Amino acid sequence: MPNELNDFVKSFVRPSKFKVFVVLTFTFAGYWLGRFSGNCMTAEYVRLYMRSENHDTTKKQLEVETAKFYRKARLDALQKCCPQQLSLQRLSEQEAKNALRHIIVDRKNKLLYCYIPKVASSNMKRLILTLQNYTDNSNAIKYIDHQGFEFLSDVTASEKDHMIKTFFKFLFVRHPLHRMLSAYRNKFIEPNAQFELQYGRKIVQKYRIPSVPINQVNGKNVTFQEFIRYLIDKETYVQEMNEHWMPMYELCQPCYINYNFIGSFESLTLDTNALLTKLHAPDNIAFPIKQSFYGTSINREAVATFYRSITTEEYKSLHGRYMNDFKCFAALMLVFLKASNLATKPRTDAIRSVCI
Numbered sequence: 001m002p003n004e005l006n007d008f009v010k011s012f013v014r015p016s017k018f019k020v021f022v023v024l025t026f027t028f029a030g031y032w033l034g035r036f037s038g039n040c041m042t043a044e045y046v047r048l049y050m051r052s053e054n055h056d057t058t059k060k061q062l063e064v065e066t067a068k069f070y071r072k073a074r075l076d077a078l079q080k081c082c083p084q085q086l087s088l089q090r091l092s093e094q095e096a097k098n099a100l101r102h103i104i105v106d107r108k109n110k111l112l113y114c115y116i117p118k119v120a121s122s123n124m125k126r127l128i129l130t131l132q133n134y135t136d137n138s139n140a141i142k143y144i145d146h147q148g149f150e151f152l153s154d155v156t157a158s159e160k161d162h163m164i165k166t167f168f169k170f171l172f173v174r175h176p177l178h179r180m181l182s183a184y185r186n187k188f189i190e191p192n193a194q195f196e197l198q199y200g201r202k203i204v205q206k207y208r209i210p211s212v213p214i215n216q217v218n219g220k221n222v223t224f225q226e227f228i229r230y231l232i233d234k235e236t237y238v239q240e241m242n243e244h245w246m247p248m249y250e251l252c253q254p255c256y257i258n259y260n261f262i263g264s265f266e267s268l269t270l271d272t273n274a275l276l277t278k279l280h281a282p283d284n285i286a287f288p289i290k291q292s293f294y295g296t297s298i299n300r301e302a303v304a305t306f307y308r309s310i311t312t313e314e315y316k317s318l319h320g321r322y323m324n325d326f327k328c329f330a331a332l333m334l335v336f337l338k339a340s341n342l343a344t345k346p347r348t349d350a351i352r353s354v355c356i
Helices: 003-010 015-037 042-053 059-081 093-100 121-131 157-166 176-189 193-207 224-232 248-252 265-278 300-307 312-321 323-329 334-338 348-352
Strands: 103-106 111-114 168-173 261-264
Touching (some): 059 261, 059 323, 176 193, 176 224, 176 300, 176 323, 312 323
Parallel strands (some): 168 261
Antiparallel strands (some): 103 111
């Protein structure tokens, strides 16, 4: 649960007040999610709580039930986004290439995992190696080498069709604004010579205002607004984007591959536990702890600080560029956008358009 909700719950002394508060919270959340996504009904939220109330609900159990409901909401939102499952043959060559090389094949456990950079993908790969019995401790794996995995792009056409139809398919998603900010901090704030040379110099040279003489451009001081301008530029082709900021939809093509499980970075612990339970994993297998070199987590304050530098028009263009991520994966994401406080505050209807 969000910290604000935890503090609010703690302020109640009598259990009856807490129960009333929870029912009201679920009712309110159900109303807004139902209004914006068209997938979730208020009655379902109340039913969840009333069902769990009969089992002496603890706060932890309520968190588990809430995460379970959101996972169901994401699958429901995806069904609305993709009214019919399409054939992979309808993808362009580049679209298919991007997707198939991001889907890891686990033959032992009959799993297909679509990895999305900046969504705990390295730790998920550690978990898969553990499930494959390469180690009994996922935290013992320090470095991830892609050559240690098989991808859907590596198998024959007949195998690919069979795996897509019969294997358990899953992915984890993240709020698009948080994911873009995470990519920016990781590739342009932290020292990264490769990205400075490959992307940083071009970004500064094209989007810096006022412009900088080319002999003074080194790509080491890309601002967040310049990075956003690069992402929304019509000359920046989505299918040729770097995987760290390519839209999640393009990486995993959920309208062409019917995923069985969609977890969220925002509820990573609860969702990975649910995934392991669904996979009937041994009790000694757990999701790895966050590595120390990943740096500090992104909170709402960080989101507000960085996105305050972009204009309303830039925000609208950004939302348009990542429309499918918001449309197909966004579940109860309105609260994050309200905290963003863009440079020129967008109209209410512009914010509401994110949850459709």
